[in-house]
Amino acid sequence: MRSVIPILIILAAGVLPACGGGRAVTAAGPALVSSRSATLGAQPIASEAYDPADAINHEGFSLFVLDEEGKIAPELRKYYDFTVHILQNDDAFISIFAHNLPASASSLFVLKYNPHEWSVRQSKMGRFYGGEGNSIFLAVDRFAGTLPIGIARIRPQEYGLMEGNGLLAEIAMSPHPAGEPRQVAATATESSLVFENFTIENNGSANVLSWEDHIKADYNNDGVVSISDITPLAVYFGGEVGDGVNDQQEAWVDGNGDTIVNIMDITPLAAYFGHVINGYFIYRRVEGIPDSEKQLPNLHAPSPITIFRPHANPYTPAHYTYADASYIDDLPAEGGTFVYRVVAAGDTEGGPEFSESVTVGVGADTLPPHGPEGPAFPFKGVKAISKGNGRLKVDYALDASDAQPTGEFTPRSEIRYFLYLGFPDASTGINLNTLIADPIEITGVDSPYIWDDLDFDAAGKQQLINGTQYAVYIAAEDNAGNRTSPSLGTVKTGTPSATSRNDFEPPIWQGPPGITDAVAGDGGVRITFSSAVDAASPPVHYRLYYSEQIPFNLLSATQVDVPNSPFSLNGLQNGTQYGLLLRALDSADQYDPPVEANETTNSAVTYITPQPGTDVTPPVWLDTVGIQQLVPGDASIRLEFGEATDADSPPVSYRVYYQQGTDVLFDENTASVSFDSNFPPPYLTGLTNDQEYAVVVRAYDAAGNEEKNMETLAATPAAGLDNLPPTWDTTVGVQGLLPGNGHMDIWWNSATDADSPPVSYRVYWEQGDQGITDYELAVSENRYLDTDQLLCQVEPLENDLTYSFAVRARDSAPTPNEDYNLVFLAGAPTAGPEFIPELVDDPSDPVMFTSIAVDSQGHIGVAYTTGQEIAAGQFRYSLHYATDESGSWETEDVGPPMASLGAMPSLKFDHSDVPHIAAIDNTNEYREPPETPYTVVEMAVRQSPGVWTLDTVDDGSNETIFVYPSLAFNENGKPAVAYISESSASAGKDFKLWYAINPGGGWNRQMLPGVSAGGHLARLGYNCALEFGVFNVEDVVRERATIAFTDPDELDHLKWAVEGESNPWEILIVDDSAPMRFVDLTIWREDLGGGQFTDWPRISYRLDTGNAMYAAIMRYDNVNEQLYWDLRQVDWQEAPGCGYYTNIAVAQELSPEFQLVFVVGRSEFLHRARLGIEDLVTGDFMVQDIPPFGSVDSGTELSMALKRVLSSDKVVLSMISDSNLYVTIQQ
Structure with missing residues (x-):
């Protein structure tokens, strides 16, 4: 069959809503983050800290909101806004106002502007805080490009705080340069610093x-004179120093010293500002x-x-x-x-x-040395005693001081030290009369000193006896011969043992000892060093000593433990020379029994001077540090960790250290692998199952600077463990949004997981249009739901508030694996119009069918059918008509009382506003063999109120079951009916589509060739819909009948038939993606002006496999110059879903150019009618529930029409609820 119109089928279920956009705003000042250290205490905001992303931006101006301490507070922006009006003289008039501001005593701002274009002409306060007499105001116009602004309420503790909306300040700007940008901050001067x-x-x-x-005028005493200082001034405004009330506070804020806190105290604040x-x-x-x-x-x-x-x-x-x-x-x-x-x-x-x-x-030196803490502290040279087998290790520090407030003393470098080994004494700690050997001088000898039984024949030494307790003391002696004496607390004891660890040997360097390379950088240094090993007490770690003292003094040097090479030492002063010494230590102190860690004695010092220009600072973790979670799988581990940043040497990469066991030792058994990103989470693969692995993750930058966190986790991979998330079959994540009244309908495509089926889905949401900023927080705040469907509804939501939605797939592993897609869509639920239901009829027999129409005068007519069940599944029907033409609802019977007339009615008004009803007479539908069952398509025409005549459209020779008539009138006012033959005694008439028209004098009937219609397995919803429109077929433009239907011979796919020229009918495929039913058709006439127009078909239907309601909208593709069907999901619900009894209409709102598509259908899941209203911006549909509801049959047999009210079309619906007839009218 030749298609008269090229059709492009669009399979997408919806259109992705826009994620933002708009005109870029450039604010004055560089958008840089301040490099000033946060440890510098109170200070004004550095000019480089003004990032427009933290401000409210309009027309090239940026308003920064400050907190009560004068710091930029982006989180407070929501309470303020400002407008910019350009006057005829090119002046700019800026109004700053509060918006839903919580109770507040003051508001502080900085207005940034381009000083090359603008200068401040005038500023004045608004009335939000009470205006003149009730508030104080300061705008400091001393810094070109920067205008600090403050408004504070006077004595808020007495007069109360202010909240809500109102004008705060007005600033007039002249279009003349103010000059070069100037700093806001300056060091306090002799006149301002007390x-x-x-x-x-x-x-x-x-x-x-x-x-x-x-500082004078630093009223809040934070170390800087800033706009925040008006707040304490306002609190004590009007106070008098010396009256006994708050004198200390009032004297502090009395900046000019006149004993009265008044407006004159603004003067020093302005004078010393910054x-x-x-x-x-x-x-x-x-x-x-x-x-x-x-x-x-x-x-x-x-x-x-x-x-x-x-x-x-x-x-x-x-x-x-x-x-x-x-x-x-x-x-x-x-x-x-x-x-x-x-x-x-x-x-x-x-x-x-x-x-x-x-x-x-x-003066004379008469006192011995003392501890480095001062004369009141005795020298404690012995730091630790480690016991060995017949030997002891003495760790010590030769750091005595001989300094005195008065008198001569010996410099530290000249103090001598002596080691004593003997036996304990209760009073002094060591018995000096029973020493094992004479004191041994250890001046200049590096710690430790080992008293070793291996060389006991050496002079001054003898073998130590296991099990005997020994005492050790180190004395310090100055140049005057003053030597320290032992006392309790200065002596330590140790007992050698045959079972001791006996490891007194330091690690062995595998390359050159200590630092092998040092790179000077900005405020720091990066060192590289060899590795060391220790077979007796692994693992090895490292200690870096650094000092700016020359010569280098190990005892006074600062030390930092270093796990591995390379290492960045930061926080140093540029231009200052530092000495660096790195030593290796074993882990002897971590064993049982422990001994002091053994440290190498390499002493080569590396001298280096930090200078700007080279980056030696490692990345910084944003929220979490290092590894956060390990998920073991089959021979693999999934690594989950956060993100790190590095502004100086991007990009940041991640180095994963791992080894068998419960700890990463950074030794010869430690392996490492690098990853470019933390997302999606990387995997360690090729691991040994049933072997535990420890993992550390560190961030490093492009310059090679690696941070040194020690966060460690361990996990054990095993066969059968699943750590792989599901895989999306086609598109990833959320695919569509459908706004409703207080809710949002969301849908997506499927994912699969072969290892841990079945797959479920977790839906996340968050206020705003920036996506889900924290998925874990969304779970903790219960902003998620789980489902095994491909769609869900999120409620309750706040109407007209934008939300972001995301969907992730989860498998069914014991701890579900969830995919990490970042796809999100944003949209806002909408309340929509109000609908009021009216009860039309509550007959004794239940209402079973209904059809609604509106005449040209706005009167509503409803055809409806009541039924009696005479046997299981067999009904005798009575047809009725309701109208509001008298101003209230009146009902009347249609057709002979003994007949069963009224199944599946279709109501339309002719050009004279006469109601016509096409319906099925099923009086003989249930005949038993040998009699032939049949139904008749009848047309009921109202002659006058209560008087109806019947006209047979098709009796099928009394041998055919007809269903689902659809009535329409052509432009000449002639009635036509499309209907379906479900079964027939005549061959070739089962499940066929028919069209009949009465041009005058009788009905002309024809069966559409080559297609089928109806439902092979069921009747409900396998209907057809008839409308007339003007279409061009084979270059012949004329009015033509069109029919929408589903074809059971082609899997119930949706089709559209159009009267043809050389062919009687042209059949077009609309949607062949799945089985469909419950079809409705409307023709929208687009007014092109000048008497020109275009007719466009719109079809509504239910998608059975998706439990969804769709609209097929014919459009024209200007690029490819062809027509196509735009398939739009209108609504969906959980099974059994929605889209039953669909109706579609195109409403005109206010003007012919403003059109809305309405689609209504019943949700069998919610037992109510749901109306979809097209959003003309996004093309999506906003869906809302339509009353009445509350009964399981609410919304069945829906019918929709449009009623003209002033310049807009309003929706009217007839429907069934509690087996009664209702009409629901849009307000």
Whole structure:
């Protein structure tokens, strides 16, 4: 058969909704994240920290919302917005307003603008916080491109907080350059910084510096004068210093010192705005020695600033204390005076500086050395005693100090040390009268010292006896001969044992000892080193010592444990030379019985100076650190870990270390493999089943910098374990959304899993249009559901609020494996129009069929049929008609009372508004052989209210069962009926499609050749639908009958028949994807203007295999210049699904150009009617439930029509509920 219209079948179930878009907004200032360390304490917002992604952006302006501490708070943006109006003189007028703001005492902002285009002309407060007299306002126009803005309510503790909506501020901008962008922050000056109570005292081990400070107008005392300082000013506004009420607080915020907290205190705030104090640089020199000044290091964190400003209580100066114990390294032998210079550090170095001095070390030395903590602490040289077989290992530190507040002393480098070995004493710790040998000098000898029975014949040594307790003491002696004496706490004991571990040997380097390469970088260094092994006490780990002291001092150096090479040491000061020493340690201290870990004694120091230009900083994990979960499988393990980032040397990769056992030892048995991404989760493969493996995952950047987390997990692969997620058969993840009233219908395609079937699906949702940001959080917050279907409904949701939806496939393993697709769709549920049901008739016999139509005057007519079950599955019907033409519902009977007339009625009004009803007379349907059962297609015509005549359309020679008549009128007002012959005594008439028209004088009937119709196995829903339209067939344009139907000979596929020219009928395939039924057809006439139009068919139907309701919409493809059927899923439900008794209509809303497609059908799952309304933007359908509902038969035998109300078409529906007839009308 030749097709008159090329048809392109579109199999997609829906159209993906748009995921966003719009005009890009460029805000003033670079979109960079501040590189300033977060440890610097309170400070203004650095200019590089203004990222427009954190702001509200309109027309090239960016408004940053600040929290009460003056920090950028993107999470507060939802409570504010601003508008930009360009005036006729090209000025810009900016209005900032609150939007649903919770109870608040102040609002703080920074407005960023392009200073090359705009300058601030005027600013004033709005009335949200009460306006003049009830609030204070500050906008600091001192920094081109940056305008801090603050509004605060006066004395909110008395007058209350403000909430809701309102105008906050108005800013007028002139289209003239303000100049080059300027920094907001500057180091506090002599006029703004209050520095007081500076003292220095020596406590015997350190010179202790202390002082206090604050900045004038820093009313909240966070170390910076910023817009947030108007809040405490507002709180105490109007207070009087000296009245006994809040005097301390009021004196603090009385910036101009006039004893009254008033608007004049805004002046110093504006004058010192941006002044900041982050801490101080401290410099020390020896008086009288040129070039001896040096900067002192930060004692708590790697930083160029010597001491950070501490957190200060409100309204109280910040108190600083710095203990300088390293002065002793520079103290002359005869003593001397140290001069300390303290320089304020704010946004830059070079602030005010202050000096004090202290004199120490003058006089005779009469005291022995002491511990490095100070004179009050005795020297404790022995750190640990490890027992061996007939021997002991002594670990010690030669770190005594001879410093005194006054008097001469011996420098640390000249102190001598002696080791004593004897027996315990109850009073002193060691009995000096029973020493095994004379004290042995160990000055300059690296720890440890091993008293070994293997060389007991050596001078001064003798064999130790297992089981005997020995005492060990180390004495320190200064140049004056003052030697320390033992006391309890300074002596340690040990007992050799034949069963001891007896491992006193350090690891053995496999290459050059220690560091083999060092790369200086920005604020740090990356080192590479050889590996070491230790057969007796594995595993080996490493310790890095580093110091900026020259010469390098191991005892005072900072140390950090290092698991493996390479290693990045960060937080160093650029331009400062550091000494680095790396040693290997075994794990002897981890065994039972333990001994102290043995450390190599390599002493080669690597000197290096960090400089900008080279990246030596490893990546940073975003949320979680390292490995998070291991999922074992058959000879494999799935690795689940988070994401790390590296701004300097992207991209980030991941190195997986693994080995057999419960721990990763980073030794010769450790294997590693690298992956470019953490998603989807990678796998370790080729493993040995039933063998446990430990895993560590580390991130490294393109420069080779690897972070060193030690997060470790272990798992055991085994045969039969499944760690592979399902595989999607075709498309991945969620495929379509269907909005409804308070819910969203979602669908997707199938996935399979051969190892752990069956597959189920987990549906996630989250507010917003950015997808599911955290799947685990969605589960914990119960924002998910599980189903084994390919569709589901998510409810309850908030109408008109956008949600993101995602679907992941899960297998049936004991711990289900879920795929990791990131596909999501976003959409918003919609309430839709309101529908009001009206009860039309509640007859004694149940209503079983209905059909609705609306005449040209807007009167509604309903044909409906009641039935009596005379035998199982056999009914005698009565046809009725209801109308509201009188203003209320009236009903009347149609047809002879003894006949069974009315099955499957089809109601239409002719051009004169006369109702016609095509229906089946089934009086003889149940005849028994030898009689032939048959039905008759009848036409009932209303002559007047209550008076109807019957006209036989087709009696089938009294030998055919006809079903499902569909009535229509052509443009000349002639009636036509399409119907189906289900069975017949005549050959060739089973399941055939018929068309009859009465041009005047009788009915002309024809059977459409070459096609079948109806249902082979059932009757319900295998119907046809007739409409007339003007179509071009073989270049002949005329009105033609068209019929939609399903063909049982071709798997109940949907077809559309059109009257032809050379062929009687042209048959087109609409949808051949699955069995269909419950068909309806409408023709939409598109007005092209000038008397031109195009008729477009629209077909609704139920897709049986998908439990879904669809609409087939004919469209024109301008690119390929052909027509095609656009197949749109309107609705679906869980089995048995929806789409029963479908009806379709095209409504005109407001104007002929604005058209909506309505599709209605019954959900057998919900027992109610559901109406789909087309979204003209996305082409999707919003679905809502239609009342009445509450009965299992609600919405059966649906029929829909359109009623014109003013300039819009409204939906009217007739339906059955509780076996009664209802009409539901759109409001």
